[in-house]
Amino acid sequence: MADDKTQQHEEEVVGKAYDGRLMRRLIRYLYPYKLASFTSLVAILIKAASDVLGPYLTKVAVDRYMTARPPVKQSWLSRHLSPDPVHGITQLATLYLGTLVLSYGLEFVQTYLMQWTGQKVMFDLRSQIFRHLQRMHVGFFDRNPVGRLVTRLTSDVDALNEMFTSGVFAIFEDVFVLAGIVLVMLRMNWWLALLSFAVLPLILLVTRIFRKHVRDSYRRIRTAIARINAYTQEHVSGMSVVQLFNREARSYSQFKAVNQQHMDAFKDAILAYALYYPAVELLSSIAIALVIWRGGEGAMRNAVSLGVLVAFIQYSQRFFRPIQDLSDKYNILQAAMAASERVFKLLDSEPEIVSPAITRQGDGVGRIEFRDVWFTYERLSKERAEQISRASAEELAAMTDIEWILRGVSFVVEPDQTAAIVGHTGAGKTTIISLMMRFYDVQHGSVLIDDVDVREQDLKKLRQHFGVVLQDPFLFSGTIGENIRLGTAWIEEADMERAAEQVNVHDFIQSLPQGFSEPLRERGNSLSTGQKQLINFARALAHNPRILILDEATSSVDTDTEMRVRLALERMVAGRTSVVIAHRLSTVQRADVILVMHKGQLREFGTHQQLLAQHGIYWKLYQLQYKDQELPEAVAFGTD
Numbered sequence: 001m002a003d004d005k006t007q008q009h010e011e012e013v014v015g016k017a018y019d020g021r022l023m024r025r026l027i028r029y030l031y032p033y034k035l036a037s038f039t040s041l042v043a044i045l046i047k048a049a050s051d052v053l054g055p056y057l058t059k060v061a062v063d064r065y066m067t068a069r070p071p072v073k074q075s076w077l078s079r080h081l082s083p084d085p086v087h088g089i090t091q092l093a094t095l096y097l098g099t100l101v102l103s104y105g106l107e108f109v110q111t112y113l114m115q116w117t118g119q120k121v122m123f124d125l126r127s128q129i130f131r132h133l134q135r136m137h138v139g140f141f142d143r144n145p146v147g148r149l150v151t152r153l154t155s156d157v158d159a160l161n162e163m164f165t166s167g168v169f170a171i172f173e174d175v176f177v178l179a180g181i182v183l184v185m186l187r188m189n190w191w192l193a194l195l196s197f198a199v200l201p202l203i204l205l206v207t208r209i210f211r212k213h214v215r216d217s218y219r220r221i222r223t224a225i226a227r228i229n230a231y232t233q234e235h236v237s238g239m240s241v242v243q244l245f246n247r248e249a250r251s252y253s254q255f256k257a258v259n260q261q262h263m264d265a266f267k268d269a270i271l272a273y274a275l276y277y278p279a280v281e282l283l284s285s286i287a288i289a290l291v292i293w294r295g296g297e298g299a300m301r302n303a304v305s306l307g308v309l310v311a312f313i314q315y316s317q318r319f320f321r322p323i324q325d326l327s328d329k330y331n332i333l334q335a336a337m338a339a340s341e342r343v344f345k346l347l348d349s350e351p352e353i354v355s356p357a358i359t360r361q362g363d364g365v366g367r368i369e370f371r372d373v374w375f376t377y378e379r380l381s382k383e384r385a386e387q388i389s390r391a392s393a394e395e396l397a398a399m400t401d402i403e404w405i406l407r408g409v410s411f412v413v414e415p416d417q418t419a420a421i422v423g424h425t426g427a428g429k430t431t432i433i434s435l436m437m438r439f440y441d442v443q444h445g446s447v448l449i450d451d452v453d454v455r456e457q458d459l460k461k462l463r464q465h466f467g468v469v470l471q472d473p474f475l476f477s478g479t480i481g482e483n484i485r486l487g488t489a490w491i492e493e494a495d496m497e498r499a500a501e502q503v504n505v506h507d508f509i510q511s512l513p514q515g516f517s518e519p520l521r522e523r524g525n526s527l528s529t530g531q532k533q534l535i536n537f538a539r540a541l542a543h544n545p546r547i548l549i550l551d552e553a554t555s556s557v558d559t560d561t562e563m564r565v566r567l568a569l570e571r572m573v574a575g576r577t578s579v580v581i582a583h584r585l586s587t588v589q590r591a592d593v594i595l596v597m598h599k600g601q602l603r604e605f606g607t608h609q610q611l612l613a614q615h616g617i618y619w620k621l622y623q624l625q626y627k628d629q630e631l632p633e634a635v636a637f638g639t640d
Helices: 003-011 020-067 085-135 139-145 146-166 168-188 190-237 238-242 248-302 306-348 382-389 392-396 431-438 459-464 480-485 493-502 506-511 529-542 561-572 610-612 615-626 628-635
Strands: 368-375 404-414 417-421 444-449 466-469 547-551 575-583 592-596 600-604
Touching: 020 085, 020 146, 020 168, 020 306, 085 146, 085 168, 085 306, 146 168, 146 190, 146 306, 146 444, 168 190, 190 238, 190 248, 190 306, 190 368, 190 561, 248 306, 306 615, 368 431, 392 404, 404 431, 404 444, 417 615, 431 444, 431 547, 431 575, 431 592, 459 466, 459 600, 466 529, 480 493, 493 506, 493 529, 561 575, 592 610, 592 615, 600 610, 600 615, 610 615
Parallel strands: 404 600, 417 575, 417 592, 466 547, 547 575
Antiparallel strands: 368 404, 368 444, 592 600
């Protein structure tokens, strides 16, 4: 519950508009594209100068050619213009047109380069996040919902892209334009410039109020979107249950309530914008009116030239547009800072399970050994973990604050043996196979594969020894052949066909229009559960593992498919170590050894007949299940 609240809080936080630490880290993603970024920045500087130059050209045209009393002091530009009014105005108009064309060209260069750079940065960042997720241990995904991780790859990266393309560099442009306008206005006439800036405190106050309300609206919008995504994903995935129990109306009303929250938050944001922009326009109009009023009086007294007055009117109009624009950029920066904080928090999370610097490899015979293994899924502090690793069995058993999943489990599965693990739900069966492949690390004891502790082995090479078929068959979008190969280059067409024949699915695949090239829908939804499971069997065998693990692999298939799988089991387990997890004891009677788990402890160990003779837990399970079906089930498994 605390993790859920923390995750919800992360989605709601909008963040500061600027964080130097985060910004410096974000700028590093521009380093590979320094030339494009620098070119874009130069284009922005030149474009800002050309935008500031326009009204000044108007001022020169009016003062030099359109008034009866041109100014005595001429500017550098005026001295290079023709004395003929028609020719001079034509020169200024051409120059003005040139600045417009230049501004257009620079806008194109800057927009194209920054959009291109933004896409490159998004590509790099998403690649880095996905690569990081691949390195994370399985326990990380137990604590972090899929939707939250997908949001990091999509919405948060999009927010950062918007900052790079429409945020930082656009802010530079607005700041340069504002600075240029302020300098030119102060140089032309300082008191008229201060008069123009008189409404600036009011605009800043209105902007501050606007930012506060928009920030709250965006926080609520983000939260509502997260709830909409989560609710939609959950109910679309469980639509069959919704329809089965006639919950359509109730589900719709709940979705409507969540959707209403999103709409209300968006309407508040719209209202804030609807009030803010007219307010800024009104204040900027007041500033222009003040310029016309006082500047007009100055022009009549020859204190201000008419050209200066005209230029000030144009500059006043242009001065307040960047201020409005900066308010939007503030929201973009704010969202980007919050997104970057979440993204970097993910990237900074170190995988808890990695290959050691110096690795050891076993002889590859497929021997499995557990030595006094104690394990819990709880996250422990470093000090607590060290204390547990040194504790005795009695001390570990006395630690009532820890929910132990495995308690002092020890056993050996010799090469080429078939071991079965049975027990009630929650007894620790699946945990045992997870520890073999080092999806988790034990807190006490050791797990050895080929007489080498799994913590001393290279993770990639360790997991290459295993072929796993789980209870829930999982297929990726792509062809059947691609799902069997999973990108393993050395698996040839003949290897796939051989594996398919071994699990009795070859005839089905050949009956499809494109055979092994038949495309599959998401999660293989175009196939039945049994067909998907048989393809999973073929996948495991095609990789020729030394250790084969079947985790309730036949529990979700129909009777016909289960019979086909059992007929293939003898071929599948031959020449390799196999571990079979099953609730149905008929599935495991032929195993060389059977491990009986109960409440995290290994209570019994032996063959089917040995365990029955003990009249213990296994005998009780057997009495409850398949005593009357022993003979037909054994025949189905391949007995004489």
